[in-house]
Amino acid sequence: MGDFSAEEVGRARALRRGVWPVALGGRVAALGLMLGLGLTTGGAGLVAAFGGGTWGGRVAGAAVSLVLLPEVLGLPFAARGRVVRRRFGLVTQGWGGWWADVLRGLLISLPLTFGALFAVYALAGATGHWWVWAALGAAALTVVMSWAAPMIFEPLFNRFTPMEPGPLRDALLALAARDGVTVEDVLVADASRRTTALNAYVSGFGRTRRIVVYDTLLTTAQPREVELVVAHELGHVVHRDVPRGTALGALGAAVGVCVLAAVVTWRPLLDLAGADDFADPRSAWLLAAVATVGGAVAGPLGCAVSRGVERRADRHALELTADPAEFIAMQRRLTVANIGDPDPPRALHLMFGTHPTPAERIAAARAWRPPAPQDTF
Incomplete structure (x- = not known):
C-alpha cells in the first residue's frame, strides 16, 4: 500500500474500528427485533394493538409498527455512527438537519409499506394464488422505484x-x-x-x-x-448497468416473493407467529422476519455482483480516458478524502463491500494497457 502513507492508513482503520462495530450492532439488533417479534406472538399482538379488530386497522397497524419500531431501534446506532464520522470530519450537517432527513425517510417509507401490505393481504384474502400476483407486483414496483428514485426522491434530500x-x-x-x-x-x-x-x-x-x-x-x-x-x-x-440491475432486481423480487410465500404459509411458522392464516395481517411480522433473513443471506452475493459491475466501469473509464496515472490519482484522492481503508479485512469486504478495494482498483489501473491498434488493409 505504498500509495498511502502510514498516517492515512491508520486514520482509515481507526474510523473503521469506530464505525463498523456500531453498524454491525445495528444490523444484529434489527435482525433480533424481526426474529423476536416475527417468530413469536409478540408481532401479532403489536399489530392487533395498533390496528384494533378490523382488517384495515390491522394492515395499518402492521405498517406503522414495521416502520416505526425498527426506526426507533436503529436511531441510537445511526446517531452513534454519525458522531464517530463527525469526529473524523466527514459530517457537516447539524442534528436538526439529520432529524429532518429521518422524518423525510419516514414520510416516504410509511405510505410505501402500507400500500405494499394492503396489496399483499388483499390478494391473500381474495385468492389462493395471491403469490403470483404479488410477485408480478413486486417486479413492477422495483421498476417504478428505479425510475422514481432520481426523479422524485433525490430532490427531497438534495438541491441541484x-x-x-x-x-x-x-x-x-x-x-x-x-x-x-x-x-x-x-x-x-x-x-x-x-x-x-x-x-x-x-x-x-x-x-x-x-x-x-x-x-x-x-x-x-x-x-x-x-x-x-x-x-x-x-x-x-454504456454497459446499461441500471436497466440490467433493475431487471435483475425485478426478477429477484418476484422470485423472493415466491420463496416468501412458501415459507410464511408453513403451518408451524404461522402457529409460532400467532396467526390463524397468512391472510390475517397479524402475520406481517413473520413476513418481515423471513424477508430480513432472506436479505441477509443474499447480501454477500449481491455485493459480489456489484463488485464485478464496478470493475467493469473502472475498465471503461481507463479505456475512455487512456489515463491510468490520473485514474490512480483519482482513486487515491477519493480514498483519502472519504477516509476509506485501502485494504480492509477480507471477510468484512466479502460480506459488505460493493466496490473493489482501493488497493485492488489502483493495482488494476497499473496493470491496464491500451488495446493494440488494429491493422488495416
Whole structure:
C-alpha cells in the first residue's frame, strides 16, 4: 500500500474500528427485533394493538409498527455512527438537519409499506394464488422505484443546480458525447451541507439523464480527476448497468416473493407467529422476519455482483480516458478524502463491500494497457 502513507492508513482503520462495530450492532439488533417479534406472538399482538379488530386497522397497524419500531431501534446506532464520522470530519450537517432527513425517510417509507401490505393481504384474502400476483407486483414496483428514485426522491434530500459554464462542464459533456451517452445537463449537488465525502454519478433515463457532481468533489479534486470519476459513472450507462440491475432486481423480487410465500404459509411458522392464516395481517411480522433473513443471506452475493459491475466501469473509464496515472490519482484522492481503508479485512469486504478495494482498483489501473491498434488493409 505504498500509495498511502502510514498516517492515512491508520486514520482509515481507526474510523473503521469506530464505525463498523456500531453498524454491525445495528444490523444484529434489527435482525433480533424481526426474529423476536416475527417468530413469536409478540408481532401479532403489536399489530392487533395498533390496528384494533378490523382488517384495515390491522394492515395499518402492521405498517406503522414495521416502520416505526425498527426506526426507533436503529436511531441510537445511526446517531452513534454519525458522531464517530463527525469526529473524523466527514459530517457537516447539524442534528436538526439529520432529524429532518429521518422524518423525510419516514414520510416516504410509511405510505410505501402500507400500500405494499394492503396489496399483499388483499390478494391473500381474495385468492389462493395471491403469490403470483404479488410477485408480478413486486417486479413492477422495483421498476417504478428505479425510475422514481432520481426523479422524485433525490430532490427531497438534495438541491441541484446547473454547473456554471466553463472548461470543466464542457469537458464532461464532451466525455459523454465521445461515449455516445446523451446527457441533458451537468448538475451540482449540495452534498457539503451533509458531508465532506466526494462523489459523482449519472442519474435518470433517456432525456432526463444528467451528470451529477458533488460540490465537495469540485472544491477538492483536480478537474482531470473529476473527469475520471464521471468516466467511471458513464461506464455504468454504456454497459446499461441500471436497466440490467433493475431487471435483475425485478426478477429477484418476484422470485423472493415466491420463496416468501412458501415459507410464511408453513403451518408451524404461522402457529409460532400467532396467526390463524397468512391472510390475517397479524402475520406481517413473520413476513418481515423471513424477508430480513432472506436479505441477509443474499447480501454477500449481491455485493459480489456489484463488485464485478464496478470493475467493469473502472475498465471503461481507463479505456475512455487512456489515463491510468490520473485514474490512480483519482482513486487515491477519493480514498483519502472519504477516509476509506485501502485494504480492509477480507471477510468484512466479502460480506459488505460493493466496490473493489482501493488497493485492488489502483493495482488494476497499473496493470491496464491500451488495446493494440488494429491493422488495416
